[in-house]
């Protein structure tokens with residue numbers, strides 16, 4: 001009798017837990033690149049890990065598990081001399097490659113070998129002024145992972161805000177693609193002067209690892225757009241794992257509003273918002289824009305935390321109508337990423353171009 005090989009096909013159900021968790025093999029925003037300038041270390045919570053980030057004397061970035069293999073001490077609490085990290089508990093030293101370089105408490109007569117001891121390393125890159133870390137622990141096949149967001153113009157200024165949300169990564173990420181909440185959650189005079197719901201018709205196209213909504217000569221009456229003058233072109237892209245890229249063009253003037261969701265741990269997600277502009281005159285508005293941006297993000301934070309409490313009691317959602325289709329697309333993209341990784345094949349975007357109608 002021949003023994004049947006384990007059957008793996010696209011029909012095999014995914015582990016339902018995998019669909020509820022953030023994609024394990026993806027780049028996540030781990031804070032501003034400026035946070036590791038001048039030999040500073042930064043410790044960040046990332047998908048249940050604690051990771052210490054820094055930049056060596058040679059300019060190379062590193063990301064290591066923030067845990068000394070000896071007794072578990074946080075390496076970020078120790079010292080970094082631009083070359084090695086020293087654990088503050090018993091002085092073990094580690095290179096930025098994670099390898100143990102020295103155990104100073106060993107006697108010369110002690111032949112104990114520390115050369116095989118190492119701290120887990122993670123891939124790290126810099127783009128658009130941010131650090132991006134992939135917390136994946138499996139084989140380093142980064143080819144299948146969506147690229148990190150970049151900026152396609154030279155910014156004259158930038159405003160960054162980070163806000164921790166006590167909600168799951170999925171629920172928080174859905175708010176990045178959910179047109180239905182805007183009229184109710186963000187109904188502030190400066191963002192949405194009109195209180196009426198209006199019919200919207202938008203065209204969506206698939207892009208690698210996501211989808212994009214383009215609109216020319218936007219009809220919005222938002223003062224933000226009016227500041228730019230003329231009728232701007234707006235393009236809003238969503239891509240895995242939890243990245244929203246809004247690009248606004250008015251003649252040669254450019255504004256980019258980027259939002260990133262980063263899973264910190266179960267029901268803890270960092271929302272990072274970065275606003276970049278090409279017009280130096282807009283730098284004057286920074287003191288006004290900062291509290292407005294905080295107000296906007298806090299509106300999301302509050303509503304997401306209350307919704308999470310409801311999902312904790314009963315974890316089901318009803319996704320209804322065309323306004324909820326982008327949310328369904330998020331789950332389809334995520335499922336495809338998980339199935340492609342499981343089957344060892346390239347990611348194929350399952351979405352097709354589509355026109356959506358909703359009221360907001």
Ligand code: FES
Pocket residue numbers: 068069070071072073087088089090091092
């Ligand atoms: S815990 Fe790090 S050296 Fe002992």
Ligand SMILES: [Fe+2]
Pocket residue numbers: 175181182185186300
């Ligand atoms: Fe929102």
